[in-house]
Amino acid sequence: MDLNIIWFILIAVLFTGFFILEGFDYGVGILMIGKSQSERTQLIRAIGPVWDANEVWMITAGGASFAAFPHFYASMFSTFYLALFLMLLALIMRGVAFELRGKLDNSDWRNFWDGAIIFGSLVPALLWGVAMANLLHGLPIDSQMHYAGNFFDLLSPYALLAGIFFVLLFAFHGANFLSLRLADGRLLLDLQKKSRFLGISAWLAYLIFVVALVFETDVMSKFTGVIIFAAAMGVLSASWSFAREGKQKAAFITTTLTIAMTTVGLFVALYPRLMVSSLLPEWSLTIYNAASTPKTLFIMTIAAVIFLPVVLIYQSWTYKIFKERVQSIK
């Protein structure tokens, strides 16, 4: 196995970590819709200690893409220019909101920042779905790896569908996370009710997404990819029934698995490409024509092998420290 393949796997691992961890953070943000202010405070406290470190998974995925596959980083970020701008606005508002929300004892002030968190969770969830769908579907990338389309080419119905699927899956994942982290009985009951709806919606969206994948991409040429998606749908339906039965831990573990399998499935379907060109298959970015030199890949492999496990250790320690359920505040 050469270093390019190792780095393809590592990038997939980083995106998987990102979607699992920020997945429930985004989900919690989305679930703040329609809640009272004191309930929203509890929801925020459930992710308060961890959201920032979870977001670093995305930043690391971006930085690692830059280091290992600079052309992929360059083409992806310039292609999604306006979409990423929107995402940045959302992430900026969300990040500041967590910090400033509680700084003034004023209900309008808090409402404003709660709106920022909802916006800042919904938009990135949607846009990451759009981005992943487009990478696999193919975009007008020319022989120089430059994007030859415009902003609206990114927003095809197929891509938007993937975005909606991500939003629903993350919302369901977030609900399962909250059911493990909250103590307020009324909120928990409400979550369980929502999970019923979210679970089936996410599953249906998944089904439509996979059908769309079959028609819109070459996913069928990779049998493993299809198998993984089918298995993920099976796990998701199990998660749905766990959530209904109140088996909170199992429900959360299974949505985690669903997200992991979906991300892996997408990368398997991509392999060995990173970004498909819809103009000519040969113009696609691959793990070879987009990569750094073996030397840089080798150095980065060593760094990742040393530091990623360390990160995992202290991050999981954090979850252990904050395992106690968030009490409702009077």
Added chain:
Amino acid sequence: MDALILSRLQFAITTVYHFLFVPVTLGLSIFVALLEMWYVQSGSYEERIKLKKLVKFFGTIFLINFAMGVVTGIVQEFHFGMNWSEYARFMGDIFGAPLALEALTAFFLESTFIGLWIFGWDKLSEKLHCLCIWIVAFGSNLSAFWILVANSFMQHPVGYEIEGGRAVMTSLFDLITNPYIFGEYTHAFFAGITTGGFLVIIVSAWKIATDEISREMFIHTLRRAVLFTFVGIIGVMGSGHLHTQYLASANPMKLSSIEALWETTDPAPFAIVADINQEQRRNDFEIAVPKLFSFMLYNSFSGEVKGINELQREAMEKYGAGNYIPDVKGLFWSFRIMVGTGGLLLGIVFVIGVIAFFLRDSIKKFLCYFKLMPLLLPLPFIANSVGWYIAEAGRQPWIVVSLQKTAQSISPNLTSWDVWATLIGFTAIYLFLAVLAVFAAVQFINRTTISEEE
């Protein structure tokens, strides 16, 4: 305006804005960590209550600033690909590594332990909790190191070769031990100490003047912050001096542009003011101290310094026809503003130090001045911003000195409309957030008192 100039403007605005918060994070994280150590070690019960409140007080200011720094930092990471894709392609093999290492070794540390620090007061032992903020401080300063490794390469490429039209890393060790990084990192680090410390000075002075209940405690922090900032300013000056001397060999064009020295001279004078005529490539008027520039560079009153015009001729021979002269006027005056502000800061901190340490008993006489001190707060931020202007405008027209020009590095798919939209968007949201964050911080500072009541 085309996409190139708009992208440059956007990068300038977003980095300078980002770097309003970064130095505060670098310095204030260390200051808060020191305060918490004081709290952990303190034996008296009353003092402990007050000290804990003090740690949380400056911790809160730190956190507001930290959040602003984090979110504006994400923009910078995305920016290299969004607006400068050809730069990312050319430099990815080299630039990507420190950026990824920054995320792996520093961002994860900062973000994880800041969460533990904020929410861990009742869950961690005192010592462990204090360790968390030290780790945050370490992570922040480590992240500054990595990004400056990347920046130093752009200023002074080492450990690379050109292969297939792009720069390729030959040695990570050379990259990390780039002689350029020494001056750049120490300068940025001490600028952080200065900025963070000066912020504490201003806040303490304001509280001393306006909040009688808390006055006693803020005299303590004022004293500590004076010493802290003093170390910072001396460090900034020393590292700045050494770095400028180093520039004589590392980037003479930048150096001579900072001094608006058009013709090669031996010994070179130091111009205090000059009327710079960039088009005619000369100064129409200047007041200069003879021999001083040579002395500053070589510690001796003789020594040749190459002028901009000769360096331009050399650059043309080496890299082909073109204009290799940066914005001399902007660099010349930025440098003077930076050094002048630094000197002013030193004087201010000295005077405050005298009051805090030697005129402690008659401090009430100075309260009316202390009340005006927030007006001085912009000083270190101005110095930091013009400092970055010198660093980055001083390498133009290159994005990577001698290897790639800024004009070649822009994403080719961007239209000026794209960049107009994001430029306006970023600027608007940044102004909006600045107002809200400052408002929240000021409200917090004014309504929080440090008393013995629990």
